[in-house]
Amino acid sequence: MSNGQAIRMTESRKAILSVLGRTRAHPTADEVYSMVREDLPKVSLGTVYRNLDLLAKQGLIRTLASAGEQRRYDGMVDDHHHIRCEVCGRMDDIEVGNAELLDELIIDGRGYDVHGYTLCFSGVCREYAGNGKSHEQNGKGQGE
Amino acid sequence: MSNGQAIRMTESRKAILSVLGRTRAHPTADEVYSMVREDLPKVSLGTVYRNLDLLAKQGLIRTLASAGEQRRYDGMVDDHHHIRCEVCGRMDDIEVGNAELLDELIIDGRGYDVHGYTLCFSGVCREYAGNGKSHEQNGKGQGE
């Protein structure tokens, strides 16, 4: 998905890549911001947003934008899927067995030129299990 | 997915249901707002939002909240899937062949109590086909 020509690799971009490279947590922009500031105390939030966008367009990171939630970013660009906790909003990687089945999906695209799809699971993470409240606490449920 | 006890069916709620019942377009909140105002010229946007939420919690409508985009609402509550145009943002229903394959997906939930999943396709609608710009025009690409 690398787009356009290569961009200059500035300090802030290196720092962002490094942050995303060493966490498994799918941080939000402001989490990336505060982590980057440990190394480069003067970066601005705007720069972090701008560069997260750029890096994503280059295909060097991935953007996880789910359902009315704050955007999250992922340093792992290989194809994989995610699950979001409906209670606390955290996102984790998941393993999908039979993943190859997904490519068998044949759709009537209604005249669309179909580019891809998004598959995201939802549930409740271990930490909040047993909290099975029916009323919402945080996330907006299933989104789609 | 009907939640809580039944709500009173006020004029504005009936109007919203009616609007969503007779369109296939998956309108946004402000589109619903202006359509409802053709019948009830005094409804406020806040009321529309509040009631869209309520009706969704009742399971009478569905919320389509995709990737940093404005939320959309769907009067069709039976299970089906969608595709979003990356250029203009419109959303349409799609037919997924082999839909039953989706239930075969076995995942390692990483300790999550898995509730469901979201599957949304992306592409370019007929109206904007041939416009295959590589630079973004509108949507944020794939989201997830």
Add this chain to the structure above:
DNA sequence: GCACTAATCGGAACCATTCCCAGTTTGTGC
């Protein structure tokens, strides 16, 4: 009609993200 509650209105507040711009850094050609 009266009391009590739920629903609504209108507008302000919220907040993640984007935009703007003056100043700085970087790359390039000499």
Add this chain to the structure above:
DNA sequence: GCACAAACTGGGAATGGTTCCGATTAGTGC
């Protein structure tokens, strides 16, 4: 190293979808 243009940056204001709040209205049971 020097000059110049292009790319990048910080800081702060603007944006816009959504939520929140105080005041008003409509409904319901008596």
